[in-house]
Amino acid sequence: MLTYVRWYWPDDDRWNYDELDADRWALRHVELRGSDRVFLAAASISEVLIARDSGTLGAVAEYERRYGVVPGAPFPPPGSALEPALESLSSEEFEHLWRDARRQLEEQTGT
Helix, strand or coil, X not given: CCXXXXXXXXXXXXXXXXXXXXXXXXXXEEEEECCCCCXXXXXXXXXXXXXXXXXXXXXXXXXXXXXXXXXXXXXXXXXXXXXXXXEECCHHHHHHHHHHHHHHHHHHHCC
């Protein structure tokens, strides 16, 4: 079962939105700077794996330059002292943010 969460990182003024699998690994990740509402990331682990498996030198680095980085570890379990303050998000809200973020990032990089 997929879950959708958002959390705020005040040190960087970033809202983070994640699609999590049953083991709490991020499948897709969106970052939005709070002050000016500019998207900084919209990355998918499945796309990272496709880039890695393409055999092209630097494909993952190019992908991450364009779309950002997916978190590399699972989120702590609910209620953990290490867990950031997560808020639930609907799949529809996440999909809307995902589309907007991808569109903005692709316009910035000319893809």
